[in-house]
Amino acid sequence: MKLGIIADDFTGASDIGLTLAEAGMAVAQFIGVPAIKADPSLDAGVIALKSRTAPVEEAVTESIAACDWLSAQGAEQIVLKVCSTFDSTAEGNIGPVLDALAKRLNAGSVIVCPAFPENGRSVYQGHLFVADKLLNESGMQDHPLTPMKDADLRRVLGAQSSREVGHIPTLTVLQGAGAIKAALTNDAHMITDAITDADLIAVGQAAKDLPLLCGGSGIAMGLPANFxxxxxxxxxQAITGSGAVLSGSCSIATRNQVDSFMADAPSFQISADRAVAGEYNVDEIAEWVLAQEQPPLVHSSADPVVVQEAQDAHGTGVAAAAIEKLFAQLAPAIVAGGVRRLVVAGGETSGAVVTGLGANTLTIGPRVAAGVPLVRFGDIALALKSGNFGDPNFFAEALTMMERSA
Structure with missing residues (x-):
């Protein structure tokens, strides 16, 4: 193994797995830290954790265990893969995990760059933009678990990390890999600007000899060429059979996708209040899904006002945990009934579904949209979509692609 990836959620793991696969690497996505050795033919191993919103100590412990396993497989470089919106809480978990990994790997300077231009994420003057809006004006300020109210990544990471946080500006990045490398400060996390794919390629070239770096999937664009x-x-290979869509994301993009899909498909909405109260019967919902003549939608996606009301009533994590538990139980129930194509929206929801299915290794397939590949678990096709990714017709497009060999 040449490259080891530690992803802080399941959709992010698939996202960077796709980037590496398209760049020529043989990639496997592991659900949690494997108990056995990796296939020696792999170029890259991506370990998907559910550490973005976990307690800090748990996130650090799991990430160090993932790092140790990847290093034992021969990984020469470790990437901490975080969301391209860098979302986290004021306490972490990006800073504490990155500090712990830097110490474990004896890493001096660590490049940090969540830019993903193809999906509208860019870093300029140390600030993260989503298309033409600052991060804190993009809708991410209303995220139910990790609201991002500051676009200055230096302040965001500085509040979480015990290390110095530096900055490599665009004018330096435009001069190429040599200039980027010369600008690195030892024992520091370096927020690195990137506006275009060419910038990310240069960042990847500059990272050639670094033991650790951090970013979104875009940071991996220039790494395979180093090997x-x-x-x-x-x-x-095509997978046919019944399909379904499970959506727990409340992002603007996902709500648009839900509205688009609902126009032509049967749908069932999960209420946070009823989920917390334990009023849903999973077997009954599964029976409803399996009775539909076309792929249906089961979703808890709601307007931020509704989400905030549920949080106020039950506590920030209680409603989310109840909904995730329901999806974790529903996924294996409908698969047992014959569903073979699953589209899942939302990082936390994807984690719940994959865990519920008992998946341990996913095979990365072709892209459905920027940052979202098809993945295979046995004879089950999945598309695990980060909340903000994909166009309004993503659900239907993913279900159709699963049935076509490529």
Missing amino acids: GLAAAAPTW
Whole structure:
């Protein structure tokens, strides 16, 4: 294994897995830290954790265990993969995990760059933009678990980390890998500007000899070439059978996708209040899903006002945990009934579904949209979508792609 990835959620793991696969690497996505050795033919291993919103100590412990396993498989470089919106709480978990990994790997300077231009994420003057809006004006300020109210990544990471936080500006990045490398400060996390894919390629080249870096999936664009690998398209063998969409994300993009899909498909909405009260019968919902003649939608996606009301009534994490538990139980129930194509929206929801299915390793397939590949678990096709990714017709497009070999 050449490259080891520690992803702080399940959709992020698939996202960076796709980037590496399209750049020519043989990639496997592992659900949690494996108990056995990796296939020696793998170029990259991506360990998907559910550490973005976990307690800080738990996130650090799990990330160190993932790092140790990847290093034991021969990984020469470790990437902490975080969301391209860098979302976290004021306490972490990006800073504490990054500090612990830097100490474990004896890393001096650590490049930190969540930019993903293809999906509208760019870093300029140390500030994170979503398209033409600052992060804190993009809708992410209303995220139910990790609201982002500051676009200055230096302040965000500085509040979480015990290390110095530096900055490599755009004018330096435009001068290429050599200039970026010369600008690195030892024993510091370096927020690095990137506006275009070419910037990310240069960042990847500058990171060639670094033991650790951190970013969104875009940061991986320039890494495979450091190991002498060239681009190649992932293959896919068609999976047919019944399909369904499970959505727990409340992002603006996902709510648009829910509205689009509901116009032509049967839908069932999960209420946070009823989920907390334990009023849903999973077997009955599964029976409803399996009775539909076309792929249905089961969702808890709601307007931020509704989400805030549920949080006020039950506590920030209580409603989310109840909904995730329901999806974790529903997914294996409908798969047992014959569903073979699943589209899942939301990082936490994806984690719940994959855990519920008992998946341990996912095979990365071709892209459905920027940052979202098809993945395979046995004879089950999945598309695990981060809340903010994909166009309004994403659900239908993903279900259709699963049935076509590529």
